[in-house]
Structure formats: C-alpha cells, structure tokens
Amino acid sequence: MLPLxxxxxxxxxxxxxxxxxxxxxxxxxxxxxxxPVYRYLLRQCGNPANAEEIFxxxxxxVIRGRDKYRPLAKFSTWLYQxxxxxxxxFVRRQDRNALNAASNxxxxxxxxxxxNPERVAALSQTGQKLAGAIAALPQEQxxxxxxxxxxxxxxxxxxxxxxxxxxxxxxxxxxxTRKLRETLEDNCHE
Amino acid sequence: xxxxxxNKADAWLEDESTVSRAYRELQNxxxxxxxxxxxxxxxxxxxxxxxxxxxxxxHWRKWTMPAALAATVVFAVPLVVRxxxxxPTDFETPTVTMTDMKTEAExxxxxxLDTNAGxxxxxxVMPADELLKSLNAPQQAxxxxxxxxxxxxxxxxxxxxxxxxxxxxxxxxxxxxVEETLAGDDEYAATPPxxxxxxxxxxxxxxxxxxxxxxxxxxxxxxxxxxxxxxxxxGSETANWEDADEAKLYAVESTAEIVQQxxxxxxxxxxxxxxxxxxSRSALTSTLAQARADREQDTTTKxxxxxxxxxxxxxxxxxxxxxxxxxxxxxxxxxxxxxxxQYPDYELPDDYPMQASDAIFGSSSAIDTQExxxxxxxxxxxxxxxxxxxxxxxxxxxxxxxxxxxxxxxxPVEFPLTRDDAAPIER
Numbered sequence: 330m331l332p333l334x335x336x337x338x339x340x341x342x343x344x345x346x347x348x349x350x351x352x353x354x355x356x357x358x359x360x361x362x363x364x365p366v367y368r369y370l371l372r373q374c375g376n377p378a379n380a381e382e383i384f385x386x387x388x389x390x391v392i393r394g395r396d397k398y399r400p401l402a403k404f405s406t407w408l409y410q411x412x413x414x415x416x417x418x419f420v421r422r423q424d425r426n427a428l429n430a431a432s433n434x435x436x437x438x439x440x441x442x443x444x445n446p447e448r449v450a451a452l453s454q455t456g457q458k459l460a461g462a463i464a465a466l467p468q469e470q471x472x473x474x475x476x477x478x479x480x481x482x483x484x485x486x487x488x489x490x491x492x493x494x495x496x497x498x499x500x501x502x503x504x505x506t507r508k509l510r511e512t513l514e515d516n517c518h519e
Numbered sequence: 520x521x522x523x524x525x526n527k528a529d530a531w532l533e534d535e536s537t538v539s540r541a542y543r544e545l546q547n548x549x550x551x552x553x554x555x556x557x558x559x560x561x562x563x564x565x566x567x568x569x570x571x572x573x574x575x576x577x578h579w580r581k582w583t584m585p586a587a588l589a590a591t592v593v594f595a596v597p598l599v600v601r602x603x604x605x606x607p608t609d610f611e612t613p614t615v616t617m618t619d620m621k622t623e624a625e626x627x628x629x630x631x632l633d634t635n636a637g638x639x640x641x642x643x644v645m646p647a648d649e650l651l652k653s654l655n656a657p658q659q660a661x662x663x664x665x666x667x668x669x670x671x672x673x674x675x676x677x678x679x680x681x682x683x684x685x686x687x688x689x690x691x692x693x694x695x696x697v698e699e700t701l702a703g704d705d706e707y708a709a710t711p712p713x714x715x716x717x718x719x720x721x722x723x724x725x726x727x728x729x730x731x732x733x734x735x736x737x738x739x740x741x742x743x744x745x746x747x748x749x750x751x752x753x754g755s756e757t758a759n760w761e762d763a764d765e766a767k768l769y770a771v772e773s774t775a776e777i778v779q780q781x782x783x784x785x786x787x788x789x790x791x792x793x794x795x796x797x798x799s800r801s802a803l804t805s806t807l808a809q810a811r812a813d814r815e816q817d818t819t820t821k822x823x824x825x826x827x828x829x830x831x832x833x834x835x836x837x838x839x840x841x842x843x844x845x846x847x848x849x850x851x852x853x854x855x856x857x858x859x860x861q862y863p864d865y866e867l868p869d870d871y872p873m874q875a876s877d878a879i880f881g882s883s884s885a886i887d888t889q890e891x892x893x894x895x896x897x898x899x900x901x902x903x904x905x906x907x908x909x910x911x912x913x914x915x916x917x918x919x920x921x922x923x924x925x926x927x928x929x930x931p932v933e934f935p936l937t938r939d940d941a942a943p944i945e946r
Contacts, residue, residue, distance in 0.1 A: 352566035356559060367550040381554050388558040392565045459541045477535075478542050502535075509538040 340404030348395040359388065362405065365479040366412055372463055372475050373416050383419050387412045402489075409480050409490050413472070455513060462512035470505035473498050832862050836871065843872050846916045849879075856880040895925050899934065906935040915940050 338346070338354070340361065346354035366387060371380040390411050398407070463471060469491075476487045487498045835858055843851035856878035859865070867875055898921050906914035918941040921928070930938060 347562070347566065350566050352563045355562040355566065359555070359559060359562070363555060364549050368548050371548060381551060384550055385554055385558060389561060392558075392562050395565070455541055459538070463542075478539055506535050506538055509541075513537060513541055 341400040344395065344398055344404050345400065348398055355392070358404070362408055366408065369409070369412060369475045369479045370416060372479075373468075373472060374419065375464055379419065379423075383412070383415050386415050390415070403486075405480055406482070406486055406490060409476060409482070413490050458512055458515075459509060462509050466505050466508060469493075470501045470508075473501040474505040474509070477502060832858065832865050836867070840872050846913075848913070848917060849920050852877050852879045895921070895928050899928075899931065903935055 338357075340358060343354040343358045347358065367380060367384050370383045370387070371377060374380055374383065387408070391408065394411075463474065466474065472491060473487055476482050476490060480486075482490065484495050484498050484502075487502075488495045491498065835854075839851050839854045839858060842854060851873060855873055855875075859875060859878050860880060867873070898917070902914050902917045902921065905917060914936060918936055922938065922941050930936070
C-alpha cells in the first residue's frame with residue numbers, strides 16, 4: 330500500500346484503504362467521526378458509561394466489518410447505521426425503566442456526568458437549558474435531531490439510518506426543533 | 520409562526536438555525552482517551568493481520584472454480600451414464616407387444632381353421648379368386664369388390680387350403696414357393712391380407728420393372744403374370760428374403776390394423792413405398808377397405824374373442840402345435856419360446872408334440888442372430904439324426920429352413936441328404 334495523504338481522501342477511500350490494511354487511514358477516519366458519534370450516543374442513552382460501551386462496540390464492528398464494506402453509500406451513513414443498531418440492541422438489553430430514568434435525568438446532572446466539570450462550568454445557561462431539553466425529547470425525535478446536527482444528514486439519510494419514512498423524519502425533526510426553540514425562548518425571557 | 524407552508528419551512532429553518540447555533544456550544548464533548556486508544560489499538564491489530572487474511576482468502580478463491588467444475592463433473596457423469604444405460608430397457612416393451620399381436624393373429628387363424636371350415640372356403644376363395652382372375656384377364660382392368668362384399672378377411676383365408684391353391688392357378692411348387700417365402704421368416708405371421716397385398720405388390724413391381732411404357736392398368740397382366748411367375752420361380756434366396764422382409768413389414772401392419780381396428784386415414788404400408796400404385800392396387804385397396812368395414816361390424820365379438828385368446832394359453836399351444844404339424848418347426852419353436860416367456864409356469868401337456876426344451880427364446884426381431892437361430896453344425900447334426908431315424912420328410916423341411924438361414928453353408932460329405940433334398944417342402 331502506497332503512503333497516502335489521509336486528509337485529501339474522503340471517508341469512503343479511507344475505509345477502502347483501511348480495508349486493504351492501512352491503519353493510518355482508520356486513524357484519520359476515526360478522528361473525523363469520533364466526536365459526533367460519541368455525542369450522538371451520549372445524548373441518546375444519557376449515560377457516559379453506556380455511551381462509551383456502545384461507542385466501542387460501534388467501532389469494533391467497523392473494524393471487523395471492513396472486509397464487507399462496499400462504497401455504495403457514504404461512509405458516515407454506514408457508520409451511523411451501525412451506531413443506530415448498536416443503540417437499539419443496547420436498549421433491548423437494558424431495562425426499559427433504567428433507560429427511562431436516564432432519559433429523565435436533569436440537565437445539570439447529565440452534564441455533570443460527562444466527566445468534565447470545567448466544561449460544565451463553562452457552559453452558558455442557554456447550553457445547559459438546551460442539553461436538558463434534548464434529553465427531555467422523545468427518543469425518536471431526539472435521534473432525528475442528533476443525526477441532523479451531529480451527522481449533518483438530510484431527511485433521506487436519516488430515514489435510511491432509522492429505517493423510517495422521510496415524512497416521519499421530517500415531522501420528528503419539526504417537533505424536536507420547535508420544542509428546543511421554545512426552550513431557548515423561555516430561557517431568553519427569563 | 521405563520522400558517523402558510525412557505526412560512527412554515529422558513530420558520531423551521533430559522534428555528535433549526537437557532538437551535539443549531541445553541542447546540543454547537545455542546546459539541547465539544549469527546550470520547551475518553553482510553554476508549555480511543557483501545558479502539559485504535561484494535562484497528563492496528565486488525566490491520567496487521569490483514570495481509571495474511573487477504574492472502575488466505577485469495578488462496579481459497581483460487582481453487583473455487585476448479586473445485587466447482589470437478590464437483591459438477593463428478594456428479595453429472597454418473598447421472599448421464601445412468602440415464603443412457605437405462606434407455607434400452609425402456610425400449611424393449613414394443614417388441615413384446617408386437618410378439619403378442621402376432622401370436623394373437625396366428626391363434627385367430629388357427630381358431631378359424633377349426634371353427635369356420637365350411638364358411639371360410641366360400642369367403643376365402645372369393646377375394647383371392649377375384650384377385651387372380653383379374654390378373655388373368657387383361658380386359659378386367661381393375662379389381663371390383665365382390666357384390667356380397669367379398670370380405671378379404673384374414674379369418675376366412677387359408678393359404679394352404681387346396682381350394683385357394685387351385686383357384687389361384689398357381690402350380691403347387693409355385694404356391695409352395697410363395698408359402699416358403701412367407702413362412703421363411705419365422706417372425707412373419709403370414710396373414711391373408713398381407714399375402715394378397717404381397718402378391719399385388721409383386722405384380723406391381725414386376726410390371727414396373729418390365730413394362731416401363733405400359734399402361735398402368737392390368738391390361739398387361741399376362742406379362743405381369745409371367746413376371747410374377749419368374750419372381751416366384753426364381754428360387755433366389757435373396758429375392759425370397761427381400762420379399763419376406765417386405766411381407767413381414769406389411770404383415771405386421773396388417774395384423775396391427777386388424778387387431779387394433781385402426782381408424783381410417785392410416786398411411787400406406789411401408790412395403791408399398793417405391794412401387795407404382797396403379798388402379799388395380801386402388802381397387803384392391805377398396806376391396807380391403809370393404810372387407811375391413813365388414814369386419815368392423817363384428818368388432819365386439821372379435822375383441823372379446825381376442826381378449827379370451829390373450830388369457831387362454833391352451834388355444835395358443837394348440838396353434839403352435841398346428842404350426843409344428845404343418846412343418847413350421849422353427850416358427851413353432853420360437854412361438855413356444857414366446858409362449859413360455861409369457862407363461863413361464865405353464866406345464867406343457869404330456870401328449871404335446873413339442874417339449875419345453877424345444878423352445879427358442881430371444882428377441883423376435885433378431886432373425887439372424889445366433890441367439891435364435893441354432894448353430895449350423897448343431898442344426899445339421901439334428902437333421903442328420905432325424906434322417907437316420909427315418910424322418911425323411913421332417914429332415915427335408917428342416918434342411919430347407921436351414922438353407923434359408925445359411926444359404927451358402929456347405930453340407931458335410933457324410934451328410935445323409937443333399938442340397939436338392941431341401942426343396943420343395945411339403946407343408
């Protein structure tokens with residue numbers, strides 16, 4: 330394998346290079362997507378320990394599934410499909426009540442659990458309100474919103490990842506955005 | 520928020536933009552370092568083992584196609600061999616059917632010889648007589664059906680009946696020659712319609728061969744008749760065999776036609792191919808058709824009778840015995856073989872003229888195979904012993920049959936009979 334300039338390659342090419350044995354390509358790929366994927370999982374399950382567990386599981390699946398990877402779609406779509414499925418499996422494994430308890434976690438508590446008190450202190454009041462509002466969203470609306478803001482996906486891609494209809498995704502996004510904006514407006518009024 | 524769709528979209532985009540800006544403040548959360556280290560270590564480990572895995576996969580794939588081809592050959596070849604080897608077994612059935620049909624036909628002839636002796640002399644002579652008269656009379660252009668229908672029925676015809684021979688105008692040796700020709704093929708059940716057709720075919724052929732410019736009509740019958748006599752007197756074994764083959768072909772068809780009551784529209788017999796079909800033949804065909812129509816009136820009775828023949832081995836044995844008595848020894852032996860094949864557990868009566876050991880078993884169509892025809896030396900030894908026992912007539916008949924099978928076989932010096940003793944054969 331010839332030396333490559335990872336930053337000039339797109340995700341699909343990097344994954345193909347890694348499939349052919351280039352570890353550097355994977356490091357570049359991981360560096361591009363580790364933050365969004367982690368935040369997507371963290372906002373989804375609300376527990377950093379669970380998010381780390383799912384996060385590792387996602388990337389291990391990417392590593393082990395490299396031979397089956399075909400660049401038929403964007404790498405990020407494939408990656409978030411894996412993350413979505415891992416999260417669904419996690420939800421099925423875990424007790425429903427525990428998940429609901431995590432979803433109902435207070436924003437401050439949630440942010441505290443990120444393990445970075447300095448970051449929490451640095452967050453504005455608006456950010457804390459927004460984090461709490463996201464956690465309070467229904468799971469489907471929250472997932473659609475997170476895929477939108479973290480992965481930058483369009484309606485079609487979100488529908489493909491979550492295996493739902495385009496209009497359903499649009500509706501979920503609209504409801505989620507409205508609720509979050511109302512939260513922000515309330516915070517401004519206060 | 521506006522209720523208009525356009526305003527709704529704008530509001531949603533504006534909301535999203537506002538929310539997204541606020542969300543960016545939360546985007547700095549990253550996975551813990553130990554998690555990233557673990558994942559990257561796993562990725563490097565997997566990449567390190569990538570080469571060996573790829574080589575192993577490629578090595579396996581290299582043998583995929585040859586292995587598939589080998590498996591296909593291994594499974595397909597025995598299957599094809601089995602299919603082809605099982606085909607001959609499936610084709611043996613029609614032969615047995617034809618043998619059964621022939622046996623039924625001969626049984627029917629034998630039965631009629633006994634039961635309709637009075638009637639047959641009248642009914643049998645008429646079509647043959649009519650035919651041969653037409654051959655003798657140049658003015659009689661065509662053969663007309665008899666006013667009474669003149670049924671050329673097989674059951675009413677007996678070739679060895681003196682009346683027929685006399686009416687036919689053939690000298691005894693000639694008649695015998697015809698009989699010998701027809702009976703020469705043991706598998707040929709010489710049914711009367713076939714014999715008439717054969718005579719007619721012979722006339723047609725001789726006429727075609729000798730009178731190329733002559734009229735199609737039977738006005739030239741005298742010459743044809745002389746040609747016919749030449750053919751019959753030729754004594755050529757080859758000619759006899761050819762005629763026998765032709766007659767056999769048509770006899771089989773005639774037998775099948777009568778037994779099965781074949782519907783109209785049946786194609787012309789194979790033996791007629793290559794010969795000119797003239798008006799006499801057409802007339803004869805119409806005569807046969809008339810006879811066939813008459814027979815169809817008695818279809819129910821005939822069918823039941825044939826059915827009873829199929830299940831009555833005693834009558835078959837009686838017919839075989841008659842064949843044996845009439846000198847058709849080889850035919851009788853083969854019929855007995857067919858009979859014993861069909862009824863393997865049937866015990867022959869004590870006073871039966873043949874024994875089970877006399878039966879010849881084998882394929883009905885393989886006339887010239889060693890499976891059916893006795894070996895020449897064995898056969899000649901039997902004939903010599905027969906002559907030494909004083910059974911001269913039987914030995915001469917056997918010798919004639921022997922020369923039909925082995926026409927060029929030299930007789931031993933010490934053989935009690937000569938080649939001239941072989942013919943004529945008294946039936």
